[in-house]
Amino acid sequence: MSTYDAIIIGAGHNGLTCAAYLLKAGYKVLLLEKRSVPGGAATTEAIIPELPEFKFNRCAIDHEFIHLGPVVEELELTKYGLEYLYCDPVVFCPNPDGRYFLAHQSVEKTCAGIAQYSDRDARKYAEFVDLWQRTINAMTPIFNAPPKSIIDIAGNYDFKKVKDLLSMVGSTNKALDFVRTMLSSAEDILHEYFDTEIVKAPLARLAAEMGVPPSQKNLAIGAMMMAMRHHPGMARPKGGTGALTAALVKLVQSLGGEILTEQMVKQILIDDGRAVGVRVASGQEYRAKHGVISNIDARRVFLQLIDPNDVDSADEHLRERLDRRIVNNNETILKIDLAMTEPLKFIHHDHKDEYLIGSILIADSVKHVEIAHTDPAIGRIPDADPSMYIVQPTMLDPSMAPDGCHTVWIEFFAPYQVENAEGTGLNGTGWTDELKNKVADRVVNKLADYAPNVKTATIARAVESPAELGERLGSYKGNYYHIDMTLEQMVFFRPLPEIANYKTPIDNLYLTGAGTHPGGSISGMPGRNCARVFLHARQPFLQTFRDAGKSAKSVFEGIFNK
Ligand SMILES: Cc1cc2nc3c(=O)[nH]c(=O)nc-3n(C[C@H](O)[C@H](O)[C@H](O)COP(=O)(O)OP(=O)(O)OC[C@H]3O[C@@H](n4cnc5c(N)ncnc54)[C@H](O)[C@@H]3O)c2cc1C
Structure with a gap:
């Protein structure tokens, strides 16, 4: 039987990030991944067998959050082949x-474009971006630290961030107004700032990437999604999102870490209230001296992988709380990938190739976006008039398809469980090949209203239904953030207050991944934060000393404005 210091369940980008930090600290680490490739929702694969030269980002494509944290620099991922290409336009x-x-x-250039529709909206756009930019600056120190580690959080504030924080909450009225903003919805904020639907609709669509309708109260924070595209900017790894995973894999392996694929973890082994290893589907067991770390969410861990008696002995309420208190709505994604012989042409919009560099949003109005999210919540497929998020990655990075050819990536929000179809289709969700292709046809038809050549230039397509996506990722109801990103499940509430700091009531069992703070998306932050908690548990004095040193340095730099 093989023994390691730490075993990580799942080789998503957060599991790999966590592994890299532990390996750098000298620990012996094993990652066990159920699929044949590592990366989870961060892979680039040739999914159309007859067209192996076309490479598709199966899930994540546009990276913003990772540029708000130090993972790429600290792990020196460029040395392992990672190169980010920035989008402009976005x-x-x-x-x-x-x-x-x-x-x-550029915000100025964007405002100049908006001014042709409304001078007021152009002026307000700059104010809007400034508000969210300051909010992001004030909050990133919290994203980049375990939520209950005050010293660690303090150490992340430099002069600029303190200034931005004070500009948001520096007096009683400012603080109250900030809270008021956060309690409202993205839609409320968009109506407050803008008059024209042409500005509001795309911003609503981006805000709703949080996985909720723009009208969702308490999630005004979604409105920051546009601001991030201005700064730090929106980028894609050259070669696709899988290139981020490839760089992490290279780093992990170069540090002696082991990654075993096609190893579905079935059981976490508990001995006397302590996690001591795992058993995989084949029956093979792996032992961990210092910790088992899960890249999959707490619900899956405690309800599927641990003997209920062991969970109950550690916390008699935990299983019921995970089962009933965690919110996981019915919305997920139907994913469409196209192989094309030429780029999309937006002939009714004075086509320019630059339109195809960033994200292309089909969001005709705020109401259009609202329906795209409220319908899936109740099991309806919003395909009568589909709203969608499209990317043509090969415009920025032609290496992802044969010369002159292109790919198209389409994200269409859809229900996991289809209404009135319970018990039919894949896993009883109602999704069949016939249904997913019918929906994909409608989505492509809508895109053809804008870019008619999508039909003539497509040579092959792959469609993945929500049920298939759920199977591939293993996440509950195909949730792309593992659990919903709603306010009551964020920061020290994610996934539940008692397990929000990456630790669990079972000794040596840790949580990381999208289901932990600060949540889903490509950021590596949950992986890095979890590694800090693990290291703190192993070397409390050393880690506290390092964190305190970092805080002192940050305060010093703040005072002298370096
Ligand atoms: C279609 C789609 C589009 C997206 N687009 C974007 C985007 O453009 N930008 C962005 O920032 N984010 C995007 N996201 C979200 C983002 O991809 C995820 O939130 C993020 O990748 C989650 O990373 P993770 O490492 O926490 O978890 P995951 O990537 O889910 O990794 C978990 C890993 O655990 C493995 N696993 C599961 N169960 C077991 C088991 N029992 N044993 C062993 N291994 C197991 C899984 O196979 C997986 O590899 C998108 C997601 C989807 C689905």
Whole structure:
């Protein structure tokens, strides 16, 4: 039987990030991944067998959050082959009336475009971006530390961030107004700032990437999704999102870490209230001296992988709380990938190839986006008039398809469980091949209203239903953030207050991944934060000393404005 210091369940980008930090600290680490490839929702694969030269990002494509943290620099991922290509323009949203919203990385250039529709909205756009930019600056120190580690959080504040924090909450009224903003919805904020639908609709679509309708109260924070595209900017790894995973894999292996694929963990082994290893589907066991770390969410860990008696002995309420208190709505994604012989042409919008560099949003109005999210919540498929998020990655990075050819990535929000279809289709969700292709046809038809050549230039397509996505990722109801990103499940509430700091009531059992703070997306933050907690548990004095040193350095730099 093989013994390691730490075993990580799942080789998603957070599991790999966590592994890299532990390996750098001298620990012997094993990652066990159920699929044949590592990466989880961060892979680039050739999924159309007859077209192996076309490479597709199966899930994540646009990276913003990772640039708000130190993972790429600290792990020196560029040395392991990672190269980020920045998008500019960042967003194109064509309207059915022939007008369009085009956002550049430059706020000024974006405002100039908006001014052709409304001078007021152009002026307010700059204010809007400034508000969210300061909010992001004030909050990133919290994202980049375990939520209950005050010293660690303090150490992340430099002069600029303290200034931005004070500008948001520096007096009683400012603080109250900030809280008021956070308690409202993205839609409320968009109506407060803007008059024109042509500006509001794409911003609503991006805000709703949090996985909720723009009208969802308490999630105004979604409105920051556009601001991040201006700064730090939106980028994609050259070669696709899988290149981030490839760089992490190279780093992990170069440090002596082991990654075993096609190893579905079935059981976490508990001995006297302590996690001591895992058993995989084949029956093979692996032992961990210092910790088992899960890259999959707490619900799956405690309800599927641990003997209920062991969970109950550690916390008699935990299973019921995980089962009933965690919110996981019915919304997930139907994913469409196209192989094409030429790029999309937006002929009704004075086509320019630059439209195809960033994200292309089909969001005709705020109401259009609202329906795209409220329908899936009740099991309906919003395909009568589909809203969607499209990317043509090969415009920025032609290496992902044969010369002159292109790929198209389409994300369409859809229900996991289809209404009135319970018990049929894959895993009883109602999703069949026939249904997913019918929906994909409708989505492509809508895109063809804007770019008619999508039909003539497509040579092959792959469609993955929500049920298939759920199977591939293993996440509950195909949730792309493991658990919903709603306010009551964020920061020290994620996934539940008692297990929100990456530790669990079972000794040596840790949680990381999208289901932990600060949540889903490509960031590596949950992986890095969890590694800090693990190291703190192993070397409390050393880690506290390092964190305190970092805080002192940050305060010093703040005072002297370096
Ligand atoms: C279609 C789609 C599009 C997205 N687009 C974007 C985007 O553009 N930008 C962005 O920032 N984010 C995007 N996201 C979200 C982002 O991809 C995820 O939130 C993020 O990748 C989660 O990473 P993770 O490492 O925490 O978890 P995961 O990637 O889910 O990794 C968990 C790993 O555990 C493995 N596993 C599961 N169960 C077991 C088991 N029992 N034994 C062993 N291994 C197991 C899984 O196979 C997986 O490899 C998207 C997600 C989806 C689904």
